[in-house]
Amino acid sequence: MEDLYRENLLDHYENPRHHGTLEHADISHEESNPLCGDRIRIDVKLSEDGSRIAEIAFSGDGCIISQASASMLMDEVDCKPIGEVQKLERQDVLDMVGAPLTAARVKCAMLGLKVLKAGLYQYLVDHQK
Amino acid sequence: MEDLYRENLLDHYENPRHHGTLEHADISHEESNPLCGDRIRIDVKLSEDGSRIAEIAFSGDGCIISQASASMLMDEVDCKPIGEVQKLERQDVLDMVGAPLTAARVKCAMLGLKVLKAGLYQYLVDHQK
Amino acid sequence: MKDTIRSLDVARIRQDFPALNERVHGRPLVFLDSAASSQKPIQVLSALDQAYRTSYANVHRGVYYNSERTTDLYDQAREKITRFIGAPAPENVVFVRNATEALNLVAYSYGRHFLQAGDEIVLTELEHHANFVPWQVLARERGIRLKFIPLTPQGTLDLARLDELLTPRVKLVTFAHVSNVLGTITDPRPVIERAHAVGAKVVVDGCQAAPHMPVDVQALDCDFYALSGHKMLGPTGIGVLYGKTDVLEAMPPFMTGGDMISSVTFDSVTWNEIPVKFEAGTPAFVEAIALGAAVDYLAALGMDAVRAHEREVVAYAIERLTEVPGATIIGPTDPDIRGGALTFTIKDIHPHDLGTLLDREGVAIRAGHHCAQPLHVRLGLPATARASFYIYTELREIDALIEAIYKAKHTLRK
Amino acid sequence: MKDTIRSLDVARIRQDFPALNERVHGRPLVFLDSAASSQKPIQVLSALDQAYRTSYANVHRGVYYNSERTTDLYDQAREKITRFIGAPAPENVVFVRNATEALNLVAYSYGRHFLQAGDEIVLTELEHHANFVPWQVLARERGIRLKFIPLTPQGTLDLARLDELLTPRVKLVTFAHVSNVLGTITDPRPVIERAHAVGAKVVVDGCQAAPHMPVDVQALDCDFYALSGHKMLGPTGIGVLYGKTDVLEAMPPFMTGGDMISSVTFDSVTWNEIPVKFEAGTPAFVEAIALGAAVDYLAALGMDAVRAHEREVVAYAIERLTEVPGATIIGPTDPDIRGGALTFTIKDIHPHDLGTLLDREGVAIRAGHHCAQPLHVRLGLPATARASFYIYTELREIDALIEAIYKAKHTLRK
Ligand SMILES: Cc1ncc(COP(=O)(O)O)c(C=O)c1O
Numbered sequence A, B: 001m002e003d004l005y006r007e008n009l010l011d012h013y014e015n016p017r018h019h020g021t022l023e024h025a026d027i028s029h030e031e032s033n034p035l036c037g038d039r040i041r042i043d044v045k046l047s048e049d050g051s052r053i054a055e056i057a058f059s060g061d062g063c064i065i066s067q068a069s070a071s072m073l074m075d076e077v078d079c080k081p082i083g084e085v086q087k088l089e090r091q092d093v094l095d096m097v098g099a100p101l102t103a104a105r106v107k108c109a110m111l112g113l114k115v116l117k118a119g120l121y122q123y124l125v126d127h128q129k
Numbered sequence C, D: 001m002k003d004t005i006r007s008l009d010v011a012r013i014r015q016d017f018p019a020l021n022e023r024v025h026g027r028p029l030v031f032l033d034s035a036a037s038s039q040k041p042i043q044v045l046s047a048l049d050q051a052y053r054t055s056y057a058n059v060h061r062g063v064y065y066n067s068e069r070t071t072d073l074y075d076q077a078r079e080k081i082t083r084f085i086g087a088p089a090p091e092n093v094v095f096v097r098n099a100t101e102a103l104n105l106v107a108y109s110y111g112r113h114f115l116q117a118g119d120e121i122v123l124t125e126l127e128h129h130a131n132f133v134p135w136q137v138l139a140r141e142r143g144i145r146l147k148f149i150p151l152t153p154q155g156t157l158d159l160a161r162l163d164e165l166l167t168p169r170v171k172l173v174t175f176a177h178v179s180n181v182l183g184t185i186t187d188p189r190p191v192i193e194r195a196h197a198v199g200a201k202v203v204v205d206g207c208q209a210a211p212h213m214p215v216d217v218q219a220l221d222c223d224f225y226a227l228s229g230h231k232m233l234g235p236t237g238i239g240v241l242y243g244k245t246d247v248l249e250a251m252p253p254f255m256t257g258g259d260m261i262s263s264v265t266f267d268s269v270t271w272n273e274i275p276v277k278f279e280a281g282t283p284a285f286v287e288a289i290a291l292g293a294a295v296d297y298l299a300a301l302g303m304d305a306v307r308a309h310e311r312e313v314v315a316y317a318i319e320r321l322t323e324v325p326g327a328t329i330i331g332p333t334d335p336d337i338r339g340g341a342l343t344f345t346i347k348d349i350h351p352h353d354l355g356t357l358l359d360r361e362g363v364a365i366r367a368g369h370h371c372a373q374p375l376h377v378r379l380g381l382p383a384t385a386r387a388s389f390y391i392y393t394e395l396r397e398i399d400a401l402i403e404a405i406y407k408a409k410h411t412l413r414k
């Protein structure tokens, strides 16, 4: 069992990285999974030229998988070029979690990425890039 | 097999008793089973006092079971008091046919009785008895 | 009274359920999700198998042996269910896919024909989506008002509020006989009487009641009663709508097609008699036959004994769960008014995490909103965990549940 | 081309069908009513049995092993059917009870949402009640006009008349891919193209086609395609509605309840994605899994081979029946455009009597109007007899049919 709720995941859950909110963020987006009540908000500040993530934070509540995988995602994308972040996929998140997830729980793990991508997308549309 | 389509039944089918129509009948009623196209009409003349069947005839077309059992019914009810005819039941017809009928075919056998009873009933209602 | 009820020989019963002998993740399966769907006894599996293996044919109107025989079996199944729920006659038993279809049938056929703008429907805050969304849709479409019987803090229907809700505009009252979340058993009789007094028809969602306790629709005097076969030992794909004769006869058909018509031309159509009027096309007749075998099984156990057994299990589960630090039971804790579904939360553990952790111990429970989102909004909980029981549930399985909860707490350091 | 088609090893196939080994009234069963419902191979029976016996649980959202596994099997079944009918994706495959429900779903959800007074629906004179009555009801309710593609004397659709029927008011065109009475195979492609040219959507009733010949809904380009599982080796209680993505997405749901919503509050509701939006409540998921096994079986035989076999059987049956004095074949006698259902009459013998007499010889045929009363009115026949064939039908069974017909004639002295 510890394969899933193993130290790394629990550690991220108990000590979430980049947790909180950012003032004057360029991007703020929140979504929730109404089925289980998982909720995640992500705030992003971009670099001067808008090409990279300069600062990022998440907040929210829900199950361990959703919160811990959001924390892992923060670590992963911090300071990365937007182009790279946009390329992240389902499998990348599964790799971060590193433990087998059943289909019903994959949705929980994907919430963070979904919020981040939707926020980025909206930002790019609004700024006509 | 001949248990069902045995001599008696076939004989009634080929030589139907009381076959035809009656002029100036007191009762004329027709019904059909739309599912299989069986159709039977029965004409009845009552005795002076209206208490018995004085003359009866049937016509129609359809399967052997429906036509032969109508013919058998004619033999059975001719000259009988109305009260007795009204008491006839499903089982009486099955006894006349005298061979095992499967559920799907019982309907065919009952058409004659149904027409006769409906005609009688309507007559009695109309004549306030 | 109590000791005259035969109690269940659970060890014996379990031998009839092959799926209960499995291992999951290397542990013996502890199946505590019967409220979602029950396991099936070999008697039902063999009824299914035999119906296909022996003289199979489509029902209705076949003039040959296989079709006659299958039609007979199908008719017998309807008779068995008629007796099981105390319906007056087989004509009152309409076969549908599941309780959801039963309730939609009423909403479409009765609702759209007999209800109009300005009318009101009374339902409750604890309904399953199946007995909520169809009315919500109807209400919007027709300008009908929905009114809700609220809950008491204990999780029972606040029937003190019923009289003020029952205005003369109320045309329909509907509620779950047993809640699939709170477990609350509502005595339908007084609600039905009061609803009838204002001329409303009553629809009872019996999905969580019919499998677990004696039900007598004539004694209840409800106008409709809905149930799902798969929750009561039967196969998937079959359910029942009970309806009173006059109501069913007055209703237009729902779906149309073969078998449900008496005759049709290019310009006109006449419907068949009830219940066939509501059964368009080839019915799920093999599933109906197997549901007949399922109610045979339950009737042989005795529904009083089934209820007594579940009452005992739920009482024990309440007792054991109460001792777990951080555990909160959702709904009544009095086993006399609680069916065999125990919903709970564990402080600081999301129900989905709990579900996943319990699964690793072989313990199968359900986590989520159990298709009762409006109720969860009222409760202020996005999700809950639910363990539910049936005739094959043993007390040692409750112990396994509690053990697994402790282990989850340990793993998550809660 | 022809000799590249694998032909069926019927003797081998028959070993998979336990019900074919029966005796009826002391005679070996000659089952010639597969158009009503087919027999089932052990592969399907065992898929059913295993789904209940091994790790059974309700699908969707369970976070435990049994539910995950059953959900996987259910999803796989949908994928198998997607491939079998050439649908673009599983989201285009909606599970329903039977073709009748599929067609009602379209009439309720598409019809009541997108059609209005003054619109026209084009159908044909040969439709089964399932593809006739739902449109008749819709037409009356909404003031829509029904127009019929007439038949040629040969029993094919008179498509020369199509252009005059296809006015700009036509919003929907529907027809049977294969007629269950006349056996007529209609090539759907040209009809669909011409209907699309006037902007009409096309619904194909594939009930008698999907079991018997290759079907590729994308190549056909139809908007909807309906089929019943029980006619193609599958269990009762399961059928399929194929729909194009944009159409399905634009349609409101039909029935509502659990699983088909994305979220619901006391005041609002959002629907789930397709196809689940159309699958309210616990689906007949075990039946769906078994239908997956059925299409596996058919796909392994190859649908070209299935069609080639049935063409051979129907050609032989036409040949043999033609030699019987007083026999009249109803519908096309060219086996190239005739599916495996052969409808006929015998002079001076009512089809019901014929059915009963044949049954006594172990030969099971159907007698009646085969749920196509309007067609029978057109034909001027209240009832007909129908022998229908499938992958397990042997030519010697045609001989047995002909023998039994002679014997019936003898018995009835005709
Ligand atoms: C052409 C056709 N359409 C529709 C149907 C209806 O099928 P079901 O009764 O399985 O819904 C049938 C079956 O008899 C059929 O042959």
Ligand SMILES: Cc1ncc(COP(=O)(O)O)c(C=O)c1O
Binding pocket: C035, C036, C098, C099, C100, C101, C128, C130, C131, C176, C178, C179, C180, C205, C207, C208, C228, C371, D258, D280, D281, D282, D283
């Ligand atoms: C109270 C209640 N009503 C209705 C339903 C719907 O049952 P089904 O999904 O079998 O239609 C359920 C099942 O979850 C239920 O518990």
